[in-house]
Amino acid sequence: MPTLLITGANRGIGLELTKRYAADGWTVIAACREPQSATTLKAIRGVSVEALDVTDYTAVDKLAQTYDGTAIDLLLNNAGIYGHRDGALKVSDFDTYLQVLQVNSVAPMKLALAFLPHLKAAQNRNKMGGAKIATISSRMGSIAESGGGAYAYRASKAAINAGMHNLALDLKSSGISCITLHPGWVKTDMGGAGADIDVATSAAGLKQVIDGLALKDTGKFYNYDGGEIPW
Numbered sequence: 139m140p141t142l143l144i145t146g147a148n149r150g151i152g153l154e155l156t157k158r159y160a161a162d163g164w165t166v167i168a169a170c171r172e173p174q175s176a177t178t179l180k181a182i183r184g185v186s187v188e189a190l191d192v193t194d195y196t197a198v199d200k201l202a203q204t205y206d207g208t209a210i211d212l213l214l215n216n217a218g219i220y221g222h223r224d225g226a227l228k229v230s231d232f233d234t235y236l237q238v239l240q241v242n243s244v245a246p247m248k249l250a251l252a253f254l255p256h257l258k259a260a261q262n263r264n265k266m267g268g269a270k271i272a273t274i275s276s277r278m279g280s281i282a283e284s285g286g287g288a289y290a291y292r293a294s295k296a297a298i299n300a301g302m303h304n305l306a307l308d309l310k311s312s313g314i315s316c317i318t319l320h321p322g323w324v325k326t327d328m329g330g331a332g333a334d335i336d337v338a339t340s341a342a343g344l345k346q347v348i349d350g351l352a353l354k355d356t357g358k359f360y361n362y363d364g365g366e367i368p369w
């Protein structure tokens with residue numbers, strides 16, 4: 139069965155995606171910051187829970203070493219933070235701004251590069267191809283759809299869109315697809331109770347897009363419903 143590596147798997151959209159891939163029979167390596175308190179995650183069959191703060195790049199390399207020789211079919215960069223909810227024309231805390239960039243923009247690139255050998259191994263094993271990097275971005279990172287405010291979050295998601303788009307170009311010849319996705323406005327700790335959709339709707343849509351992804355679609359920015367979002 140194929141193998142998934144997912145970050146931020148202990149709650150929200152990441153937990154729901156983990157449940158769905160495990161239910162489909164995938165082997166899931168589920169990374170989260172505090173496995174000791176990830177009770178729901180640890181109860182899912184077929185899931186290996188690994189401790190990982192995605193901004194600890196030494197730990198990312200260690201995890202890649204731990205799984206040396208393991209083929210990974212899908213890397214799902216899901217972990218993310220919003221940072222301060224400052225309004226327009228206000229940023230109260232630039233340390234937080236940097237932290238948002240570290241988690242949302244730098245860490246997914248670090249994971250993609252650290253686990254490239256594992257993705258290539260899956261690609262070689264499965265002659266039909268299909269190794270994928272899917273990164274949960276946000277519509278708020280679309281410059282075409284800018285709405286002002288939320289500078290750190292918007293900039294972080296624009297940066298990962300650019301990073302993954304360029305990685306897609308470089309990995310196309312290896313047969314590895316690489317996309318970013320907007321999960322919708324989702325009822326999670328981040329999205330809040332007033333959001334548009336529940337995690338089940340979001341994760342079902344995201345999974346359908348990721349599972350149906352072909353190499354010809356690499357480098358695109360997708361909504362959870364399969365529509366394309368302008369950069």
Ligand SMILES: NC(=O)c1ccc[n+]([C@@H]2O[C@H](COP(=O)([O-])OP(=O)(O)OC[C@H]3O[C@@H](n4cnc5c(N)ncnc54)[C@H](OP(=O)(O)O)[C@@H]3O)[C@@H](O)[C@H]2O)c1
Nearest residue numbers: 146150151171191192216217218276323324326327328329
């Ligand atoms: N909810 C929405 O409406 C919405 C909309 C657009 C995009 N998104 C994106 O969707 C993704 C998932 O969001 P969500 O709504 O499920 O958020 P959430 O419920 O707040 O969950 C965020 C997840 O990211 C993890 N995380 C944060 N910082 C981390 C770090 N340094 N290392 C490892 N894990 C870390 C959290 O782990 P801890 O439990 O340890 O904090 C948690 O598992 C994010 O990338 C977010 O930007 C969400």
